[in-house]
Amino acid sequence: MYYKQYGNTDMKVSAIGLGTMRYDEEDIKAGRLEKCAEIPLYAFEKGINYWDTAPFYCDDKSEIVTGIALSQVDRKKVYVTSKTNFSTLETETPDRDVFRRRLELSLDRLKTDYIDFYHMWCMLNLESWEKHMEALYGFFEEAKSEGLIRNIVFSSHMQGNDIENVVETGKFKGMLIGYNALNYQFRQSGIRKAYENGMGVVVMNPLGGGLIPQNPEAFFYLTEGTDLTVAQAALRFVASHREITVTLAGCTTKEQIDDAVKAVEGLVEEPAETVAERYNKKGKALNNLCTGCGYCKGCPKGIEIPKFMDAYNQKILTGKEEEIAKRLENHWDIEKEISGTCIACGKCERQCTQHLPIIERLKEIHALS
Structure with missing residues (x-):
């Protein structure tokens, strides 16, 4: 395993981290949590310590499964994270006791006395971040002073320039962001600023929500000069950034862990701008793909925005406008005319983590013959 230093700390973390949101669904539903715990234990054997x-x-079983595994290894050799925000606290005006109950629940589930990295979770924009800072940051600091958490970090879907504003506060040891071969141009300034400020940078969604491996022909350029699969090459693309500390791989099977580990064998780190120069022209046409994160849900007219954006992806991938209607009809069983009910309120665009022109795309879909 290839290891990197986490920001300006003395912690050495694996270039591949285990994302624990993809434990086997059937095992989870059947309560076979010990079986699910074999995944982090195997990851540990392979050198994955984040x-x-x-x-x-x-x-809501991931922390429990992860705790089962954590109790079976040397605790000092694993860096474990968890997260909280208004959603987990079920209120936008939490007090100390509400925050503490959520933290203690995570500690209990993880079977540990402390969490290495505790995230202020899912900051969609600066307004959301400011509200969370005002309501929660003091509770984070108190928990840190008591040794319940070791490092205060944040998770964000903001664009690079907004991320820079958060980084410059100096309030966090690191950050977790979505970054991949689809959206890297929007996030590079943020990761550079974090790196320059001695912060660790952890990346989620390196496969673009599955879009990259599901379209191997479109993303084959990532594999040039390697013996890697498209999925492995996409992981390597992210991990090769000097500014990025950990690339998370959500793994369901041991084979997927092996694939992820192979992706960073003999890794060579390069500055973000060097990586960008190599890939900008090759993947330029794909930079505007929707990654399917789903944050645009909640249309007041009931339009299923993620499905329409998925259909629009087909035009970008194939260059054929007719593929949009085919995708809507054959895959989603949705009539394209529904897109015409859009009232252009802008809610979906404000929530879009990539700031895509959703309204214009819906108009384009509706205008299809």
Whole structure:
């Protein structure tokens, strides 16, 4: 395993981290949690010492499964994370006791006395971040002073320039962001600023929500000069950034762990701008793909935005406009005319983590013959 230093700390973390949101669904539903725990234990055997978990993952069982595994290894040799925000606390005006109950629940589930990295979770924009800072940051600091958490970090879907604003506060040891071969141009300034400020940078969604491995022909350029699969090459693309500390791989099977480990064998780190120069022209046409994160849900007119954006992806991938309607009809069983009910309120675009022109795309879909 290839290891990197986490920001300006003395912690050496694996370049591949285990994302624990993809434990086997059938095993989770059947209560076979010990079986699921074999995944982090196998990851540990392979040198993966960074395990990322959170409330609500895997029907709210991820922390429990991860704790079963954590109790079977040398605790000092694993860096484990968890997360909290208004959603996990079920209120936008939490007090100390509410925050503490959520933290203690995570500690209990993880079977540990402390969490190495505790995230202020899922900051979609600066407004959300400011509200969370005002309501929660003091509770994070108190828990840290008591040794319940070791490092205060944040998770964000903001663009690079907004991330820079958060980084410059100096309030966090690291951050977790979505970064991949689809959206890297929007996030590079943020990861550079974090690196320059001595922060660790952990990446989620390195496979673009599955979009990259599901379209191997479109992303084959990532594999040039390697013996890697498209999925492995996509992981390597992210991990090769000097500014990125950990690339999370959500693994369901041991084979997927092996694939992820292979992706960073003999890794060569390069500055973000060097990586970008190599890939900008090759993947330029794909930079505007929707990654399917689903944050645009909640249309007041009931339009299933993620499905329409998925259909629009087909045009970008194939260059054929007619593929949009085919995808809507054959895959999603949705009539394209529904897109015409859009009232252009902008809610979906404000929530889009990639700031895609959703309204214009819906108009384009509706106008299809």
